[in-house]
Amino acid sequence: AALIVHGDIFLAELLSGDDQEIAPPLTVQITDSPEPEAHVSWSPDGESLLYTSFRTGNGDLHRIRRKDPQKPWAESFDLIREQLTATEVAERSARYSPDGKSIAFVRDRGDLVVMAADGSGVRTYLSHWTAPEFQWSPDSRFLAYSIPDLAFNSDVWIQSLEGGEPYNVSRHPDDDELPRFSEDGRRLLWQSRRRGDTYDIWSVWLTREDHERRPRGWLEVFKEDKGGAKKDGAEEKEEPEASEEEEAPVAVVVKIDFDGLWERALPLTELPGQETAVTPAPKSRRILFTGTHQGDGDLYSIRWDGKDLQRLTDGQEQPTAVQVAQDSVFYLTQQGQVKRISMDGKPGDPVPFAARYAVDRHAEAAVVFDAAWQALADQFYDPGYHGVDWPAQRERYRPWALAAAHEGDFSDVVNLMLGELNASHMGYFKRNGDEGEVTGWTGALFEPRAGGPGLLIREVIPDSPADRHDVRLRAGDRLLAVDGRPVSPEVNVYALFADTVGERIRLTVRSEGGQERTVQIIPAPLQQVRELRYRLWIRQRQALVEAASGGRLGYLHVQGMDIPSFEEFEHALYAAAHGKEGLVIDVRANPGGWTTDYLLAVLSVERHARTVPRGADPSIAAYPQSRLPLAAWTRPAVTVCDQDSYSNAEIFSHAFKTLKRGKLVGVPTFGAVISTGGTRLVNGAFVRQPFRGWYVAGSDLNMELNGAVPDVLVAQPPLEDLSATSDDQLEEAVAVLLEELETDPRAGAW
DSSP: OEEEETTEEEEEOOOOHHHHHHSOOOEEEOOOOSSOEEEEEEOTTSSEEEEEESTTSSOEEEEEEESSTTSOGGGOOOEEEEEOOOOSSOEEEEEEOTTSSEEEEEETTTEEEEEETTSOSOEEEEOOSSOOEEEEOTTSSEEEEEEEOTTOOEEEEEEETTOSOOEESOOOSSOEEEEEEOTTSSEEEEEEEEETTEEEEEEEESSHHHHHOOHHHHHHHHHHHTTSOOOTTOOOOSSOOOOOSOOOOOOOOOOOOOTTTGGGOEESOOOSSOEEEEEEOGGGSEEEEEEOTTSSOEEEEEETTSOOOEEOOOSSOOOEEEEEETTEEEEEOTTSOEEEEOTTSOBOOOOOOOOOOOOOHHHHHHHHHHHHHHHHHHHOSOTTGGGOOHHHHHHHHHHHHHHOSSHHHHHHHHHHHHHTTOOSSOOEEOOOOOOOOOBOBOSEEEEGGGOOSSEEEEEEOTTSGGGSTTTOOOTTOEEEEETTEEOOTTSOGGGGGBTOTTOOEEEEEEOTTSOEEEEEEOOBOHHHHHHHHHHHHHHHHHHHHHHHTTTOEEEEEOOOBSHHHHHHHHHHHHHTTTTOSEEEEEOTTOOOBSOHHHHHHHHTOOOOOOOOOTTSOTTSOOOOGGGOSSOOOOSOEEEEEOTTOOTHHHHHHHHHHHTTSEEEEESOOOOOOEEEEEEEOTTSOEEEEEEEEOBOTTTOOBSTTOOOOOSEEOOOOGGGGGOSSOOHHHHHHHHHHHHHTTTOTTTTOO
């Protein structure tokens, strides 16, 4: 088994359990350089190993073979190393064809290239702006790949190596990805997102004959695959199981009826949750995939006809890199272990490995710095780098980074360099260490300027640990001690709550009237108390809008641009706004996400009919909610934004104004709008890669560095951000919307 550990290739010897009791399996390191290796892949005969190496520059293809093929890999010290490509762009994801005669790989941003195994006869079959995910057909005559278009919808394609146009197999407006041929070449499988936001496994029989074949016909096919039909009178099964017997290899010839191929695609799974990473098993009788319908992610198998679902792993291992070899299933766990199980999920022989390596810290720092710089050179959304001379920044900051004596200093220098781009969604994040102590929170907020004794409690958050019936801390109380340790304005009170989450502790408290008491309290995590504080803030804003509008307007705050926040938006649309004349939408302090178009779908419904059930008042217009994919708000609305409206919350603010759905009130948003991804570096650090810009329709205004400017500008004193009694921006939004009700054609809509 070939493994990559800390950027180097190791070979782990696979021995049976009995053999491991006699001698432990060997782990051999076959590459050793500060520059990382990646994308390792065996030849079909196991005689050579392909990989991408960055030791020669941008990433070139290399190959390793044994000088003496008779020696096991684990005992071969004389290795032949070849460099197969030497270009100014990166080559990666190389894979041998099943016949071993060709190599397919990705070049530059997204070119799909095939060459002969000796490096000759290079031919490009696809040129694209991002990398395809591809697989060879078992007869080495076709490539199946998935690729997104500019709308970021991925489809599955088949390309003949004889040339011609590729064929779109999936043809669906949602994502279709990671195609895999069955071993017998009769079928293509992939993961598809066609039911809501969940992935299922889809497949298509490549010939019309197989698509129309009935169970009896498949029985005959399976008999032929086994080498001949049974004698007359022998017992037959309508739905045969896979045989464990060894079968003589038969040359596969893939036949494809392209006429109507995409229309023959059908789902193989339709389970709750996600089914992804499909892997056809040997003999093509069972299909492996990862699924989440029973947990965080486990490995499952299903019979070729979609029946007999089996769970192969149980333990939240979240298997990845699943491969089938030697009649076993190998996978990598999230803990970094290699596991081997049988096709029915029984534990196989262990796959222990011990990857020992040495790190030249100075050399690795140079590699990591260059890789972080290159990550932005390759992927930053603006090819002009916001007007910055990006190569010059590499030369400027590199000496400082290499002079850093501490990982934190190195990280700071890299982030200073990234900061020269003056862009959002950026950052170099060093590998996480221990989380350290976690502070417990009671929900009591203090006023340290009030002086002693102890600390004055100025507010208690409703429903927090401090507000429980058996604790009942109140504003005006003074906290004197925590587990017997005195409290004063000079003491860091939060340090006294370190590592207390979920633990019962004692608080000594003096009431406003001077009575002392001791209470027991169980502090909560910060996020839980923050959520309670947020809920209180929401209730206060709702009360402000209710009072300022005389009950005519509803109010809701969008906490984030994600599905939980959207579901809360739909809920509040009814709970807080049903029957109101207008709606105040608040996206202040919203950190972003991706659900702008979900919100717009709710706000953009146009009525085309009304319904009246028997016995109802025909003068009341209504429409059955069960016919709508989402809730609907058709009446006037106003949106409030501020400098802390970020990313997708800004996209929503721009859209609300551009589409003239209503007035925008507040102050300009942050100006941080780029779609971002990222890459992991050899030292475990992560660098973000903003790759896609956003521009306002009509004006082509770049939303990055250009926040949404409100129609009505209202500055907000910071003290009002949390005030229960005043909110200038919200009050102005109410005034604006009440005025709009007089002229907006949406007023009174149903």
